[in-house]
Amino acid sequence: MTYSEVENVTGYIGNFKVTIRKKARYVDEKECNACGDCVKVCPSCTPDEYQMGFSTRKGIYIPFPQAVPSSYLIDMKTCLGNNPIACAKCQEVCEKKCIDFDAKDEVVTVDVGAIIVAVGNDVYDPTELDEYGYRSYENVITSMEFERLICAGGPTEGHFIRPSDRTRPKSIGFIQCVGSRSKKRGNPYCSNICCMNTIKDTVLLKDHYPDTDVKVFYMDIRAFGKGFEDLYMKSKDEGVHYVRGLPGEVEENPETGNLIVTVENTTTGKIEKHELELLVLSVGLLPRKDSDVVRQLLTLSRTSDGFLMESHPKLKPVDAPTRGVFLAGCAEAPKDVKDSVTQASAAAARANVILASDKLTVEAITAHIDPDLCKYCGLCVKVCPYKAITPTDRKKKIAPQVIEAACAGCGTCGAECPFDSISMRHFTDAQIYAQIDAILDTNSQDKVVVFACNWCSYAGGDFAGISRLQYPVSNRLIRTMCSGRVKDEFVLYAFRKGAPVVLVSGCHFADCHYIDANRQTQLRVEKLWDKLEKNGIRPERLQLEWISAAEGQKFAVVMKAVEELRQKVTAEEIEHTKEVLAPKPKKKPVEEAASSA
Amino acid sequence: MVRADGAEDLRVGVFVCACGLNIAASVDVEEVRKFAETLPDVAVAVLNKYTCADPGQQEIKRYILEHKLNRVVVASCSPRMHEPTFRQCVAEAGVNPYLLEMTNLREHCSWVHSTDRVAATEKAKDMVKISVARARLLESQDETEIPVTNRALVIGGGIAGIQAALDLGDAGYQVYLVEKEPSIGGIMAQLDKTYPTMDCSI
Amino acid sequence: MAQEADFKCLRCGNSFRAPYSPETEPQERACPNCKSNSVRRVKEQKEAPGKK
Ligand code: SF4
Ligand code: SF4
Ligand SMILES: [Zn+2]
Numbered sequence: 001m002t003y004s005e006v007e008n009v010t011g012y013i014g015n016f017k018v019t020i021r022k023k024a025r026y027v028d029e030k031e032c033n034a035c036g037d038c039v040k041v042c043p044s045c046t047p048d049e050y051q052m053g054f055s056t057r058k059g060i061y062i063p064f065p066q067a068v069p070s071s072y073l074i075d076m077k078t079c080l081g082n083n084p085i086a087c088a089k090c091q092e093v094c095e096k097k098c099i100d101f102d103a104k105d106e107v108v109t110v111d112v113g114a115i116i117v118a119v120g121n122d123v124y125d126p127t128e129l130d131e132y133g134y135r136s137y138e139n140v141i142t143s144m145e146f147e148r149l150i151c152a153g154g155p156t157e158g159h160f161i162r163p164s165d166r167t168r169p170k171s172i173g174f175i176q177c178v179g180s181r182s183k184k185r186g187n188p189y190c191s192n193i194c195c196m197n198t199i200k201d202t203v204l205l206k207d208h209y210p211d212t213d214v215k216v217f218y219m220d221i222r223a224f225g226k227g228f229e230d231l232y233m234k235s236k237d238e239g240v241h242y243v244r245g246l247p248g249e250v251e252e253n254p255e256t257g258n259l260i261v262t263v264e265n266t267t268t269g270k271i272e273k274h275e276l277e278l279l280v281l282s283v284g285l286l287p288r289k290d291s292d293v294v295r296q297l298l299t300l301s302r303t304s305d306g307f308l309m310e311s312h313p314k315l316k317p318v319d320a321p322t323r324g325v326f327l328a329g330c331a332e333a334p335k336d337v338k339d340s341v342t343q344a345s346a347a348a349a350r351a352n353v354i355l356a357s358d359k360l361t362v363e364a365i366t367a368h369i370d371p372d373l374c375k376y377c378g379l380c381v382k383v384c385p386y387k388a389i390t391p392t393d394r395k396k397k398i399a400p401q402v403i404e405a406a407c408a409g410c411g412t413c414g415a416e417c418p419f420d421s422i423s424m425r426h427f428t429d430a431q432i433y434a435q436i437d438a439i440l441d442t443n444s445q446d447k448v449v450v451f452a453c454n455w456c457s458y459a460g461g462d463f464a465g466i467s468r469l470q471y472p473v474s475n476r477l478i479r480t481m482c483s484g485r486v487k488d489e490f491v492l493y494a495f496r497k498g499a500p501v502v503l504v505s506g507c508h509f510a511d512c513h514y515i516d517a518n519r520q521t522q523l524r525v526e527k528l529w530d531k532l533e534k535n536g537i538r539p540e541r542l543q544l545e546w547i548s549a550a551e552g553q554k555f556a557v558v559m560k561a562v563e564e565l566r567q568k569v570t571a572e573e574i575e576h577t578k579e580v581l582a583p584k585p586k587k588k589p590v591e592e593a594a595s596s597a
Numbered sequence: 598m599v600r601a602d603g604a605e606d607l608r609v610g611v612f613v614c615a616c617g618l619n620i621a622a623s624v625d626v627e628e629v630r631k632f633a634e635t636l637p638d639v640a641v642a643v644l645n646k647y648t649c650a651d652p653g654q655q656e657i658k659r660y661i662l663e664h665k666l667n668r669v670v671v672a673s674c675s676p677r678m679h680e681p682t683f684r685q686c687v688a689e690a691g692v693n694p695y696l697l698e699m700t701n702l703r704e705h706c707s708w709v710h711s712t713d714r715v716a717a718t719e720k721a722k723d724m725v726k727i728s729v730a731r732a733r734l735l736e737s738q739d740e741t742e743i744p745v746t747n748r749a750l751v752i753g754g755g756i757a758g759i760q761a762a763l764d765l766g767d768a769g770y771q772v773y774l775v776e777k778e779p780s781i782g783g784i785m786a787q788l789d790k791t792y793p794t795m796d797c798s799i
Numbered sequence: 800m801a802q803e804a805d806f807k808c809l810r811c812g813n814s815f816r817a818p819y820s821p822e823t824e825p826q827e828r829a830c831p832n833c834k835s836n837s838v839r840r841v842k843e844q845k846e847a848p849g850k851k
Contacts, residue, residue: 001773002779003776032628063782066782067780069780112750116762118761131757147789196792208784294752336791341757341760350766352768355747358744359743425736426738434731435731437730461705471711473713478727540837556709561833565810
């Protein structure tokens with residue numbers, strides 16, 4: 001399905017339901033035989049995206065000759081005749097009558113068992129680097145534009161010319177690491193492909209036009225792959241001149257359109273000036289901007305560079321943190337064609353593991369509602385992010401039920417129910433109380449009770465460990481699947497038992513592995529702050545932090561911060577807390593319900 | 598052999614892992630093991646060099662059978678890493694996988710408190726105590742099976758997406774390939790030649 | 800248009816103003832000073848502080 005976007009994803013591994021919007025092409029792709037009659041009559045012209053704007057295309061167009069599907073489509077932004085039909089010239093000439101101006105976007109829903117995310121990358125736009133003069137000087141182009149200019153299918157049919165005077169440049173310079181490996185502008189990481197891409201371009205140039213003088217300005221050349229070094233050597237042998245040093249300034253000679261490049265050659269330590277007829281900026285890769293939509297739909301995370309995070313950097317490099325979802329290509333990190341293909345095949349093989357089985361087992365961590373305890377308040381139905389709980393009926397006294405296949409086991413309902421009628425398999429209230437007891441029955445004053453969600457904050461703690469970050473020993477973690485599992489009563493119980501500080505931690509809002517269950521966490525904590533304050537307890541003693549799986553650093557910082565807070569909590573304070581919270585523990589849940597209803 | 602029944606005697610086995618020196622370097626694992634023996638309902642506490650390795654797992658199984666264990670605490674690394682390993686291990690010895698509890702002595706203790714052996718050991722003991730407290734209340738669970746739809750979705754029709762879709766297609770599955778632009782091909786279709794072998798990109 | 804409210808950081812004690820609108824609550828917030836997410840809205844003023 002081309003010209004289509006994923007709009008929504010629900011479900012879970014083995015059983016995803018995906019809503020896809022097929023944008024209207026206004027040309028029936030099955031009928032169209034790409035005769036091109038329509039193009040001749042279309043009066044509207046617009047820069048051609050495929051040719052990087054070096055040529056134009058019509059309002060009705062085919063993206064590029066080898067496009068699949070090989071069918072025309074109408075770009076409604078540039079078409080003149082959509083509504084009211086002012087033009088419609090194409091419709092008149094189309095013999096097969098496949099043009100339909102009334103075509104509508106089509107929304108389809110498909111069921112799938114596994115999803116591969118291969119959303120690719122964007123290319124860095126070097127406009128912000130004004131010292132290189134991209135966009136101010138005509139003969140400064142990007143490596144993507146270079147590809148079009150040298151391509152036989154390009155706007156010049158492979159006759160390599162420079163933009164200003166359409167003559168063949170005799171001297172060409174390449175600047176490396178444009179938008180990469182810079183902490184100040186662009187991106188800090190190495191974009192992986194640009195060194196080799198430039199080497200390839202220089203070899204192409206030398207093949208086509210051996211008399212061209214080619215220079216490459218670089219920091220380091222990274223030619224680490226199979227056959228890469230050979231190509232680099234070939235490029236050097238053919239006379240490409242490699243200058244170590246990135247130019248500080250580019251100026252244009254307004255008469256000739258030539259460019260004067262000033263560079264400190266770090267090999268010789270001298271400042272050099274080079275006059276070149278064409279300058280190519282070897283631009284880096286960026287995470288794809290619109291991948292955020294897909295990321296949120298599938299609850300994936302990003303690493304600090306903005307690319308999608310894998311489940312484990314070495315052992316599960318193509319698995320996404322969400323089960324049943326896999327990553328391929330530049331969505332995960334900048335990579336070349338070979339690596340993209342390798343990773344894509346790996347992702348397909350991983351998906352195959354799921355698809356090849358008829359059934360899989362899900363962890364037995366779902367919720368269960370005891371109809372005898374239920375008071376039909378309906379709160380659980382409201383908070384379940386998966387809509388996994390059937391509605392209640394107060395009058396008919398119908399208790400809600402958990403649909404097991406849909407329940408993801410976040411525990412939010414269990415934390416919300418004011419009447420303790422929901423039990424979470426494998427994360428029962430009793431188990432959690434026992435853990436709190438075990439933490440606090442000795443030296444309680446020295447410990448910080450930490451509730452950590454499995455996916456992010458607990459994993460962030462693991463990452464702190466893997467990174468060997470050091471932090472104080474006072475924390476004691478209680479792992480739950482989601483921070484939404486943390487009942488207010490757990491926190492109050494801990495304070496009643498003498499906890500100096502309690503920390504509730506979970507995923508950042510955008511990363512919640514249970515859609516938005518952690519919103520409930522925040523609401524609960526906010527209510528608890530009010531409650532603590534009302535009882536004369538410093539709300540500071542209850543902390544809330546969002547820590548992602550990649551934020552080992554933040555985990556360590558938070559652990560230090562809570563320890564500092566703990567040291568400020570006095571023994572009298574703890575005693576006072578025990579007293580004010582002790583007398584009427586039974587009534588508390590009821591009050592909560594009343595205030596939240 | 599599954600003892601889920603709370604009425605039955607609890608018999609907890611604690612397996613403390615040295616993880617080579619990963620844990621043992623900053624935590625006195627023998628002291629932790631001895632301490633574990635004093636905890637309620639602990640039938641046996643064992644020290645292993647590498648619990649996750651085959652001999653370590655064999656040892657767990659042997660102790661389960663010999664000591665009729667019905668709860669198992671493995672004090673080693675993160676459950677995010679090895680919970681599936683040990684769940685399978687105890688299941689092979691006839692204990693329901695949900696009667697396993699892990700203590701994260703490595704990521705959450707030895708690696709992050711490597712300069713204070715005494716304090717790290719105290720924390721490790723406490724962590725094992727918390728795990729045993731939880732383990733005593735664990736119940737066996739039956740996993741539910743869910744059906745799998747034998748179709749796949751590939752988002753993105755660049756080279757990676759196309760390759761993944763073709764592979765899955767060749768494996769005999771129906772694949773939906775969703776591409777935002779009017780044609781598949783992605784960025785690669787805009788390139789002229791590709792390195793290192795200089796072949797054509799389309 | 801954008802409404803604001805007073806917030807207080809429960810880690811470092813920093814007070815600050817940040818966008819706030821009851822319809823879009825809850826929101827993830829971080830203290831501009833110490834980056835803590837333990838950020839609490841200061842409610843006392845009976846008047847909802849609209850545009851300033
Ligand atoms: S545990 Fe979470 S997903 Fe399951 S029913 Fe409760 S709220 Fe819904
Ligand atoms: S929250 Fe509890 S009491 Fe209310 S409807 Fe759900 S199960 Fe019943
Ligand atoms: Zn702060």
